[in-house]
Amino acid sequence: MQKLFKLKEHGTDVKTEMIAGITTFLAMAYILAVNPLILSSTGMDSGALFTATAIAAIIGTLCMAFFANYPVALASGMGLNAFFASIVAGGVSWQIVLTAILIEGLIFILLTLFKFREAIVNAIPKNLKLAITAGIGLFIAFIGFQTGLGFSVGVSFTSPQVILAFVGLLAMGVMLYFKVKGSILWGILLTYLLGVGAQAIGWYVPDPGAGLFSLYPSAIISMPPSIAPIFFKFDFSGALKLGIDFLVIVFAFLMVDMFDTIGTLVGVASQANLLDEKGQLANAKGALMADAVGTTAGAVLGTSTVTSYIESAAGVEVGGRTGLTAVSAAGMFILALFFSPIFLAVPAFATAPALIIVGLMMMKAIKDIDFTDYTNAIPAFLTIVIMPIVSSIADGMMFGFITFTILQLINKKGKDIHPMMYVIVVLFLLKLIIPLL
Numbered sequence: 001m002q003k004l005f006k007l008k009e010h011g012t013d014v015k016t017e018m019i020a021g022i023t024t025f026l027a028m029a030y031i032l033a034v035n036p037l038i039l040s041s042t043g044m045d046s047g048a049l050f051t052a053t054a055i056a057a058i059i060g061t062l063c064m065a066f067f068a069n070y071p072v073a074l075a076s077g078m079g080l081n082a083f084f085a086s087i088v089a090g091g092v093s094w095q096i097v098l099t100a101i102l103i104e105g106l107i108f109i110l111l112t113l114f115k116f117r118e119a120i121v122n123a124i125p126k127n128l129k130l131a132i133t134a135g136i137g138l139f140i141a142f143i144g145f146q147t148g149l150g151f152s153v154g155v156s157f158t159s160p161q162v163i164l165a166f167v168g169l170l171a172m173g174v175m176l177y178f179k180v181k182g183s184i185l186w187g188i189l190l191t192y193l194l195g196v197g198a199q200a201i202g203w204y205v206p207d208p209g210a211g212l213f214s215l216y217p218s219a220i221i222s223m224p225p226s227i228a229p230i231f232f233k234f235d236f237s238g239a240l241k242l243g244i245d246f247l248v249i250v251f252a253f254l255m256v257d258m259f260d261t262i263g264t265l266v267g268v269a270s271q272a273n274l275l276d277e278k279g280q281l282a283n284a285k286g287a288l289m290a291d292a293v294g295t296t297a298g299a300v301l302g303t304s305t306v307t308s309y310i311e312s313a314a315g316v317e318v319g320g321r322t323g324l325t326a327v328s329a330a331g332m333f334i335l336a337l338f339f340s341p342i343f344l345a346v347p348a349f350a351t352a353p354a355l356i357i358v359g360l361m362m363m364k365a366i367k368d369i370d371f372t373d374y375t376n377a378i379p380a381f382l383t384i385v386i387m388p389i390v391s392s393i394a395d396g397m398m399f400g401f402i403t404f405t406i407l408q409l410i411n412k413k414g415k416d417i418h419p420m421m422y423v424i425v426v427l428f429l430l431k432l433i434i435p436l437l
Contacts, residue, residue: 012321017320020315023317024320027358031057035049035050039084042094048225060291071320074309081305087249098230099246100253107254123424124424127376128383130369132383132397136267136310136313139388164198168187184314188350188351188354192215217341221339222339251430263396379401386399401428402428405417
């Protein structure tokens with residue numbers, strides 16, 4: 001383990017990495033329930049989607065562990081799966097959309113081999129990288145409040161799940177104060193157990209209509225459903241008939257996946273101190289290749305775009321620093337294939353406190369942003385606030401990058417901008433323009 005993952009060099013050990021991997025898994029395990037729910041609306045088999053989602057996560061996460069030695073887990077991306085479903089709702093078959101994702105993944109592999117994606121990451125100015133980290137932190141916290149607690153206008157702060165989540169949040173805060181190893185993991189488990197107790201005495205009554213189900217697992221062990229209904233179900237002839245419309249779909253997935261992945265990697269790597277002295281990603285090529293291979297494998301298996309998960313920051317916060325964390329998370333996904341009734345019983349209100357705490361930790365990057373120069377401050381601010389407002393890492397980056405470039409040009413500092421930044425801005429502008437054509 002020491003030789004393969006360089007644990008001592010990263011100031012960690014096997015126990016810490018294993019706990020970090022389990023923590024990351026618990027923070028992102030919701031995808032195993034949510035992804036089949038979203039994609040099954042297209043007519044795809046939900047049981048097959050569960051298995052495909054888990055296997056794709058295992059492949060992508062192991063690639064990240066061995067290609068890059070990063071503590072980052074991968075799975076079908078939230079937002080990207082909704083985009084998938086929206087395209088099918090617009091009249092395109094799910095088989096054609098899977099074909100688009102396959103081609104996107106293959107293009108990503110080529111771009112990564114020629115270091116195009118790595119050049120993009122390293123061309124981002126430090127101020128914007130810090131803003132990306134802070135913005136992702138705010139985004140994570142919003143996910144915790146909204147999906148975990150159901151926060152919205154008129155929400156009841158006296159509902160059992162809200163109270164239980166806040167108890168879990170306070171428990172994590174106390175454990176973090178006393179530097180308890182794995183405090184986020186223990187906080188999730190404590191909140192879940194409190195919920196089980198609350199249901200036992202009748203105080204907490206799950207509401208299926210609100211997506212809240214019994215906390216008691218329906219079974220202990222179950223065999224994974226077959227992926228045959230969705231495995232390798234591509235429609236190349238249908239894609240050719242679509243012509244330019246198909247290319248637009250591929251390009252759209254390409255843009256969203258590229259910048260979501262870059263934003264997530266920069267944010268998590270910054271939190272794990274994996275950026276070098278120039279603020280650039282160490283071994284970016286390996287990390288980006290893991291994402292590309294994961295996406296391609298996911299398409300073959302029959303699921304939506306696989307991408308690096310911002311919830312990996314939960315594992316980083318408890319000490320994860322190497323690929324062993326990713327191996328641990330992948331191991332949990334393997335177990336999940338056979339013990340899905342148990343982990344699916346863990347409700348969103350139990351994982352919400354973890355997301356809120358991680359969001360807080362990542363928001364610390366704000367203190368290092370230079371707000372004295374408005375040509376830097378405004379792009380950074382837009383990057384931070386737009387991510388949670390529109391629920392998109394890519395859109396937050398888009399507005400930040402475009403604004404940064406325009407303001408720098410007005411300030412006659414265009415020569416100081418990395419050439420790749422101009423390429424990024426052009427791509428973002430195309431992302432805005434193409435849907436209007």
